[in-house]
Amino acid sequence: xxxxxxxxxxxxxxxxxxxxxxxxxxxxxxxxxxxxxxxxxxxxxxxxxxxxxxxxxxxxxxxxxxxxxxxxxxxxxxxxxxxxxxxxxxxxxxxxxxxxxxxxxxxxxxxxxxxxxxxxxxxxxxxxxxxxxxxxxxxxxxxxxxxxxxxxxxxxxxxxxxxxxxxxxxxxxxxxxxxxxxxxxxxxxxxxxxxxxxxxxxxxxxxxxxxxxxxxxxxxxxxxxxxxxxxxxxxxxxxxxxxxxxxxxxxxxxxxxxxxxxxxxxxxxxxxxxxxxxxxxxxxxxxxxxxxxxxxxxxxxxxxxxxxxxxxxxxxxxxxxxxxxxx
Numbered sequence: 369x370x371x372x373x374x375x376x377x378x379x380x381x382x383x384x385x386x387x388x389x390x391x392x393x394x395x396x397x398x399x400x401x402x403x404x405x406x407x408x409x410x411x412x413x414x415x416x417x418x419x420x421x422x423x424x425x426x427x428x429x430x431x432x433x434x435x436x437x438x439x440x441x442x443x444x445x446x447x448x449x450x451x452x453x454x455x456x457x458x459x460x461x462x463x464x465x466x467x468x469x470x471x472x473x474x475x476x477x478x479x480x481x482x483x484x485x486x487x488x489x490x491x492x493x494x495x496x497x498x499x500x501x502x503x504x505x506x507x508x509x510x511x512x513x514x515x516x517x518x519x520x521x522x523x524x525x526x527x528x529x530x531x532x533x534x535x536x537x538x539x540x541x542x543x544x545x546x547x548x549x550x551x552x553x554x555x556x557x558x559x560x561x562x563x564x565x566x567x568x569x570x571x572x573x574x575x576x577x578x579x580x581x582x583x584x585x586x587x588x589x590x591x592x593x594x595x596x597x598x599x600x601x602x603x604x605x606x607x608x609x610x611x612x613x614x615x616x617x618x619x620x621x622x623x624x625x626x627x628x629x630x631x632x633x634x635x636x637x638x639x640x641x642x643x644x645x646x647x648x649x650x651x652x653x654x655x656x657x658x659x660x661x662x663x664x665x666x667x668x669x670x671x672x673x674x675x676x677x678x679x680x681x682x683x684x685x686x687x688x689x690x691x692x693x694x695x
Contacts, residue, residue, distance in 0.1 A: 395426075395450045399502030401491055402435070404463040409438040412491050413450065416500045423499040435472050452479040456502035457509070458517070459488045459536065466533075467551040474521050481518040484509040487546055488536040496540055509534060512542055513571045528661040528671070530654075532557075532565065547655040554653040557646065564646045567593050567607060567639075568658060576611075578638040580618035580631075587615040588635055591689065597660060599667045602681045607643065611635070612689045628688055635686040643682050651676045 395415040403410040410431045417424050430442030443450060458473065460466060473479055484506050498504050514534050523531045532547040535556065545557045545565055557565055563574040567590065574590040588611040598604045613622070613631070620627035650657060660675035 395446055395448045396454050397450050397452050397502075398425075398454065398500050399457045399459060399505065400455070401459040401461075401488070401494075402464045402469050403461045403491065404465070408433060409435050409464070411435070411438040411442050412494065413439075413442045413446065414494065414500075414502055415446065415450065416502075425494075425499055425501065427494060435469065452476070455480060455483045456500075456506035457483055458485050459493065459505070460485065460533075461490060462487060462546075462553065466548070466553075470520065470524060470551075473517065474524060481516070481521065483517050484514055485517055485520055485533060486514075486536045486542075487533050489538060492538050493536060493540065495538075498540075504540065505536065508536075508540065508542060512566070512573070513569075514542075528656060528665070529659060530656045532655070532657050547650060547653060547657060549653055549655040554655055555649070557649070560642070561646050561649070564639075564642045565657075567609070568595050568605075568643065568646065570595050575614065576635065576639055576642070578634050580620065580634055584617045584619065585615075586613060586618055586631060586634075588612065588686070588688070589614045597658060597663055599660075599663050599678075602679045603660060603663075603675060605643065605647065605680055605682045607639070607682070607684045609635075609639070609684070609686045610689060611686055612691070628690065632686050632688055635688075636684045639686065640682050640684045643684065644680065647680045647682070651680070 395417070397413055398416045399414040401412040403412075408431045411429065413428045415426045415428065417426055428442045428446040430438045430440065430445060432438040432441055460469060486505060486509060494501055512534070515531070520531055523529045530547065530549050532545045534542045535544040535546055537543060543559045543562065545562045547554045547557065563576065566574045570593055572590055572592055574593070575587055576590070577585055577587050579585045590609055590611050592610040594608040596606050598606070616622070618631070620630050622628060622631070654674070654676050656675055661671060664673075664675060664678075665671045
């Protein structure tokens with residue numbers, strides 16, 4: 369019995385030492401940037417290392433005719449095995465074939481599927497003084513309820529769906545969204561259009577500016593949104609909003625019900641107009657970002673006509689939180 373106990377103890381001791389040395393040779397990858405320039409993929413890998421209890425960002429780069437070649441060269445320059453299980457973000461420039469990159473990622477069994485995918489201009493995003501850019505990007509996108517790779521991957525297997533990717537500026541701001549139709553990039557949605565897109569995607573936190581006269585206006589913050597799409601002879605879009613007033617320079621008296629009613633009416637009109645413009649842009653690009661073709665198919669049991677063959681009918685209900693207005 370003592371010999372058996374000793375053998376087990378030695379086994380655990382040896383295993384612990386083996387794992388420790390293996391971990392020393394691993395690099396924890398936080399983000400990967402894919403670029404394409406001069407007929408070559410250019411890949412930047414961000415590894416986060418602990419140095420005196422602080423995180424330190426280390427970048428490795430590689431280039432090659434294929435994604436595999438570029439990654440392999442980056443791995444060789446790192447001089448260690450890389451772990452992708454804690455990958456936070458994949459950054460893509462607009463130069464890459466996004467379909468090819470997404471397929472590569474989904475085929476790689478070592479990569480988790482909970483990371484976020486974002487477009488950006490170039491590797492200059494790493495010039496920010498961030499100890500862990502991948503984590504920072506992940507937290508930004510999580511706060512805006514962007515889709516993880518798991519959600520985006522659904523588009524690879526469903527030909528009725530399209531996607532939109534957030535665009536990360538060099539200053540690490542998400543101020544636009546890029547829609548795709550069958551993985552072909554369409555015109556960007558600017559900041560104001562992105563705020564409306566968030567409403568349509570049931571994401572809280574949008575801001576909308578509305579004029580009440582030539583030189584006066586008010587701004588509302590969307591605290592909660594409920595958007596639904598229903599297909600009949602048209603695609604009926606109903607948006608219910610609970611908002612609070614952030615800024616107000618109009619002449620209406622918000623202490624009176626008539627003043628509140630007037631603001632809600634103007635907000636409804638403005639938001640409805642902006643939603644119609646965004647839906648037209650998406651319709652013209654044939655980008656099914658909200659699963660509209662599936663709604664049509666469920667209703668008609670056929671898809672002889674796509675969502676962009678139908679007209680939209682938009683209804684908006686804006687309710688203002690009166691806290692702080694009536695006193």
